[in-house]
Amino acid sequence: MKNMKAKAFFSRNGSWILAMLGSIVLWILMGLSGNGITIRSLIDNAYTASFLAIAGLAQMLVVTTGRGAIDLSIPGMITLGAYVSMGVCNGSNAMIIPAILLVILLGVIVGLLNSSMVIFLGIPAIIATMAMNYIIVTGTMLINNTFNVFTIPSILKAIVQTRVMGIPIIIGIVVILALFIHFLLSSTSYGKSLLAMGQNLEAARLASVRVVRVEVLTYVLASVFAGIAGALISARVTGAYLGMGDNYQMESIACIVIGGTLMSGGRANAFGTLVGSLFLYLTISSMQLMGADAGIQSVVKGALIIALLLVGASENGEQRDGRRHKAGAEQA
Amino acid sequence: MNTETNRTFEEAAECAPLVRAEGFRVVYYPTVAVNCVSMTIPRGAIVALIGANGAGKSTLIKALSGIVRCDEGELYFDEKKVDLQHYSPSAARALGIRVVHQELSLCKNLTVYENFFIEQAQIVKKKFGWRKQAKELAKAALDKVFPGNGIDVSAGLNDLSIAQQQMVEIARATSDQNMRLLILDEPTSSLPIEQTLQLQQYLTKTAREGMTYIYISHRLKEVISIADSVFIMQNGNEKWRGGIRETSEEHMLKMMVEGMEGAGTLEEQSERPAHNPDVGVRCECYHTASLHNVSFQAIGGQILGLTGLEGNGQLDLLQEIFRCGRKRAKSGISIKGRVAYVAGDRKKEGIFPLWSILDNQVVTKAANTNLFRYLSRDWVQDSVQYWYDKLRIKSNGTSAGITSLSGGNQQKVLIARALVANADIILLDDPTRGVDQPTKNALYALFREAAASGKLVIWRTSDDAELRYCTDLMVLNSGHIVGKFDNTNVSHETIISLSFKSDDEKCEKIEEKRRRVRTPLFTFSLVALLVIYAICSLKSPLLLSKYGLQLMVVGFASLVLCSLGQTFIIGLGHVDLGVGAFCGLVNVICCTTLYDKPVLGTVFLASAFLAYPLMGYIIHKRRVPAIIVTLGMSFIWYGLALSLQSMPGGTCPAWIRTVFYTNTPVVNTLFFWLVAFIVLAIVFYRSRYGTVLRGFGNNETAMVNSGWSRAKAYMSIYALAGAFTFMAGILTSAINNASDPAASGSYTVLSVAAVIIGGGYFSGGVVTLFGAVCGAVSLTMIGVLLGLLKVSTDFTASIQGLVLILILSLRLLKKKEGKV
Structure with missing residues (x-):
């Protein structure tokens, strides 16, 4: 019985536990090969990873709606968020709140448009959000030269750079955000509805879940988070530039896959996403340390995603087969 | 109606029985669906199997046809004992047992005759002209059972009404020459009166010639008019059996009800709850x-x-x-x-x-x-x-x-x-x-x-x-x-x-699905393409010239090939997120390694190509989502390309340029190759095995039950997709005479978009290659058009996106209209 429980636990959490162990191993290896095992190197990686984690959490929400949904407009929204926040602030602290409000408003609009295309026009999420991404990118390009986007308001800079006892507060913010999303998913009506519809849309509908409302809200949240991530990223890299979100396209998907979120929907893991993004960046920096070029880094990233998938599938695959068998018998 | 031809039950039983099932028992824990049923079916008999809802009829025939495993019992077919431990639908088929199920096992994305082919591939042997043979087979089978049916065998299954689909399913089963026993589960539930009579005539006629039938029906009048004997089930047990002459409609009704829990007048509630x-x-x-x-x-x-x-x-x-x-x-x-x-x-x-x-x-x-x-x-x-x-x-x-x-x-x-x-x-x-x-x-x-x-x-x-x-x-x-x-x-x-x-x-006639000419799936993309092209050439008549055309071909050649590859994958219900990166990798290998060290380059290219069928195999074997495998592979492709060449550059081997991108007096070879590849793809998808592959996109279970290998199908589809994307990489090299690992990245999403614009759907195996080509060309042409309109290239991507949404919305409206 205990064995069964452990097995069930592992099949649910296996991939991010592996990633966690992997992270520790990488950290130690990095320490051994470089400057010694210091907390500092771990924190530095966690710092870089925390920006990806925000995008990852946004992606996770959309993926959890199920039926292969992916939000491809996240990179565009990151760039837009960066431009709008930098542009509106123009270096002034007083304008931060209006700027963030504007970013949120834009996120709401983008999310509403995305979800309407998916729900009411029946366009597959991948296509709808891809088209939306193009549109946002163009919009950003149009405002490209109208603002000064290189002066960062000091408060925003402080949020991104301040360290308390050696730990950047942004890490704390991201952990709180993950806690918040974990809370949303596990202990609110919204979360239960979202996880239910991701597992089985028809069953959710028959169980009185307000599917449309939940789906719209999910896309809105994702876009808003992506926009805010953009504002923070631009503060870190001293300003907004075109294409700054592009890296987050595939990486946001990669980190949630590593984190144990199901791509088919219905299971999300906010902390797994944090671990996934940390693992991704530890992998990258340890490879940098070993002198691997960007190409090798990418290859290793891809191989990791597939390997984790196959490791996770060995358990689930059998289960799924068994279930199918049973289902077939019962239909008969 | 056919008292002369009806043998009595006793007479029929005297012949050696075709099927003898003894002590069949099927348990779906905790219910016993079939409880110790023995059944003997004489050669050339029509046995009606009836019973109220949940009596166990469907389970019994599923056990007979190998779909459900028997927990106990013995089966003798043609006096020979059947090994029930290793009994399966294909084993049943090999014996000559066939079933027409209530839920149809047709591939809806194929035409009528293609559906005949995928199931009767052993009859349709010809490599060339198999379509004609399959059409003849389909037509003959349909006419044999349902004379004057008026079904166009070249029509898509989706264009047929439910009744017509049912007719196809029945006729398809009867075209099997090895068939000895045909089990029909509610075959007439959706058939109009005329076709029901035709089916009855066919069954009685062929039964006289020695074919054997089990006929499940709720329509007792039908049972009386065609069956030789009746087998009534109740609660998983045999309730009554006997010759048709020994029973009547009233008798059968009574038998089905009698002895049922709570039969007779319904029990009165002890107390009626307050309203x-x-x-x-x-x-x-x-x-x-x-x-x-x-x-x-x-x-x-x-x-x-x-x-x-x-x-x-x-x-x-x-x-x-x-x-x-x-x-x-x-x-x-x-x-x-x-x-x-x-x-x-x-x-x-x-x-x-x-x-x-x-x-x-x-x-x-x-x-x-x-x-x-x-x-x-x-x-x-x-x-x-x-x-x-x-x-x-x-x-x-x-x-x-x-x-x-x-x-x-x-x-x-x-x-x-x-x-x-x-x-x-x-x-x-x-x-x-x-x-x-x-x-x-x-x-x-x-x-x-x-x-x-x-x-x-x-x-x-x-x-x-x-x-x-x-x-x-x-x-x-x-x-x-x-x-x-x-x-x-x-x-x-x-x-x-x-x-x-x-x-x-019963409806008198087959409800005709409105006979409006169905526009092919690719219509939207073709119209979009023509409209954009027309506007472009209005702006710049140069585009109508040969030179203008060639210029455009250069622009869209690689995307078209990527889209063809993507079409095969989406046709299977998967998505390939690595198309762009793979195209980029081939481009890079071609312009760096192959240029410097031809042998090593060839090895690289070959192993990259082999990765595709391997991917298909992994996805089949481990049942993992294709979208993540291809996503992971896209990182790998891109990384490999980046390792070979970190900055754009390189040179394409001269012979590749000569073969694929040379001006001849008639036309540039690029144009020739592009057309050749498109035709090749379309011809293959229409070939025998191509048809099978399309079937897999719609109804995997039916295809496996018809004896096709899933592993082989997956590997073939991925190999095909890989081959076309590979060629896209080669053409990119020839055109640009240089390589850039990142340049083809946008092809991934654009190729998906092209397939969807071209009338494809993510599920159900509904795709068209020609539509995808039109979609890819349209997407490229939008860029050309914007250039002509002097719109900054900044807008290209977003207008592509808008057009995409517009086209998909129009398609949705059209679909809704069709439903009303």
């Missing part, structure tokens, strides 16, 4: 596609049973009430009180498999609260505990996974879900299917209790024995309410004869 007028459903002359002129009224305190033969509108009525209860009511129906729905098909629309019992039970109550309300553990536990204890759900506590429960206990959880939510109207969709008797009894008591507390219970049941627990009954037949009873004044005979009464309901 609660605050809760109720009222329908007046309510119509939908499947319900006709439905009028009834039900109020709190009732348990309203919906009965009738399966698929006569009970489920539609139930779902309609749920829908109207959740959203604004439509005219003709008014609902007072909150509704909750208890799904019958647990796996498909009931449980949430990733969740615990707790979450499964509380979901409806949770969904009914404010979206952001905090649901504490205590709140959840308190909500659930009462009903969890009361229903005595057998488990290790509420935090155990729902899938760890037995079917009956899962069902209890689903019912608890509705009760926890404290709904006023509980809609039950056959909730006791596959549940053991003690649990059933507990559920019955629960329903009564719910009604006693003023709730309205509406209960669709397929088990007639359950009707006695209802206070009121409605019998539905073809979407009409044909009987409304207070439980005290109705007998089983009345209900069954009302449900079985059907001949006058």
Whole structure:
């Protein structure tokens, strides 16, 4: 019985536990090969990873709606968020709140448009959000030269750079955000509805879940988070530039896959996403340390995603087969 | 009608029997579906197998045809013993046993004759001209059974009405030359009267020639007119068997009912619960596609049973009430009180498999609260505990996974879900299917209790024995309410004869699917392409010239090939997120390694190409989602390309440029190759094996049952996709005479977009190669057009996006229009 429980636990959490162990191993290896095992190197990686984690959490929400949904407009929204926040602030602290409000408003609009295309026009999420991404990118390009986007308001800079006892507060913010999303998913009506519809849309509908409302809200949240991530990223890299979100396209998907979120929907893991993004960046920096070029880094990233998938599938695959068998018998 | 030809049962039994099944027993824990049934079927006989809902007919034939494994029993076919341990649908087929199932096993994305081919590939042998042969086969088979059927064998299955599809399914089975025994499960349920008679004539004629049939039908008149003998089942047992002359319609009805639990007059409720007028459903002359002129009224305190033969509108009525209860009511129906729905098909629309019992039970109550309300553990536990204890759900506590429960206990959880939510109207969709008797009894008591507390219970049941627990009954037949009873004044005979009464309901003619000429799937993309091209050439007549055309071909050649590759993958229901990166990798290898070290370059290219079928194999073997595998591979492709060449540069080997990109007096070779590849792709998809591959995209189970290998199909499709994307990389090299690892990145999403614009869907194997080509060209042309209109290139991507959305929205409107 205990064995069964452990097995069930592992099949649910296996991939991010592996990633966690992997992270520790990488950290130690990095320490051994470089400057010694210091907390500092771990924190530095966690710092870089925390920006990806925000995008990852946004992606996770959309993926959890199920039926292969992916939000491809996240990179565009990151760039837009960066431009709008930098542009509106123009270096002034007083304008931060209006700027963030504007970013949120834009996120709401983008999310509403995305979800309407998916729900009411029946366009597959991948296509709808891809088209939306193009549109946002163009919009950003149009405002490209109208603002000064290189002066960062000091408060925003402080949020991104301040360290308390050696730990950047942004890490704390991201952990709180993950806690918040974990809370949303596990202990609110919204979360239960979202996880239910991701597992089985028809069953959710028959169980009185307000599917449309939940789906719209999910896309809105994702876009808003992506926009805010953009504002923070631009503060870190001293300003907004075109294409700054592009890296987050595939990486946001990669980190949630590593984190144990199901791509088919219905299971999300906010902390797994944090671990996934940390693992991704530890992998990258340890490879940098070993002198691997960007190409090798990418290859290793891809191989990791597939390997984790196959490791996770060995358990689930059998289960799924068994279930199918049973289902077939019962239909008969 | 055919008394002369009818042999008596005794006479027929004297011949050596074709099939002898002994002591068949099938258990779906905890229900015994078939309990020790023995059956002997003489050669050349038509045996009718009848029984009320849930009598075990379907299970028996599934056991005979190898779909369901027998728990006990022996089977002799043609006097030879069959090894039931290793019995499967294909083994049954090899013996000559074929089944026409109620749920059709056709591939809807193929044409009629292609459906004949995928199942009868052993007949259609010709490599070339197989289409003609398959068409002849299909036509002959259809004409043989249904003379004057008027079905165009080249029509797509989707263009046929349900009745016509049923005809195709029947005719396809009869075209099998090895067939010895044909089992027909409700073959006439959707056939019009004329075709029913034709089928009967065909069956009696071929039976005289020695073919053997098992005929399952609810239409007793039909049974009497064609069968030699009748086999009546009840509760998984044989109830009665005998020659057709020894029985009559009344006798059969009586046999099906007699001895059934609670047969005779329905048991009167011990006490009728008080009515609660605050809760109720009222329908007046309510119509939908499947319900006709439905009028009834039900109020709190009732348990309203919906009965009738399966698929006569009970489920539609139930779902309609749920829908109207959740959203604004439509005219003709008014609902007072909150509704909750208890799904019958647990796996498909009931449980949430990733969740615990707790979450499964509380979901409806949770969904009914404010979206952001905090649901504490205590709140959840308190909500659930009462009903969890009361229903005595057998488990290790509420935090155990729902899938760890037995079917009956899962069902209890689903019912608890509705009760926890404290709904006023509980809609039950056959909730006791596959549940053991003690649990059933507990559920019955629960329903009564719910009604006693003023709730309205509406209960669709397929088990007639359950009707006695209802206070009121409605019998539905073809979407009409044909009987409304207070439980005290109705007998089983009345209900069954009302449900079985059907001949006058039969439609006279095949409902013609509106014969408007169906536009091919690629129409939209072709029109879009032409419109854009026309506007472009208005702006710049140069584009109409040969030079202009060539210039454009250069622009879209690689994307077109990538889209062809993507089409094969989406045709299987997968998505390849690595198309762009793979194209980029081939481009880089071609312009760096192949240029410097031809041998090593060739090795690199070959191994890159081989990765594609390998991917297909992994996806098949491990059942992992293609989208993630290809996503992972895209990182690998890109990384490899980047390692070979970090900055754009390189040179394309001269011979590749000569072959693929040289101006000849007639036309540039690039144009020639592009056309060649498009034609190749289209020809292949229309070839014998291409047809099989398309079939896999629509109905994998049917294809595997017809004997095709899934592994081979997956590997072929991925190899094909890889080959076309590979060529896209080669063409890119030839055109640019340089390489850039990142330059082809946008092809991934653009190729998906091209396929979708071209009329493709993500599921169901519906794609067109030609449409995808048009889509790819249109997407490129948008860029050209914007350039001509002097719009900054900044806008290209977003206008591509807008056009994409526009086209897809138009397609949706068109589809809706088609439905109305």
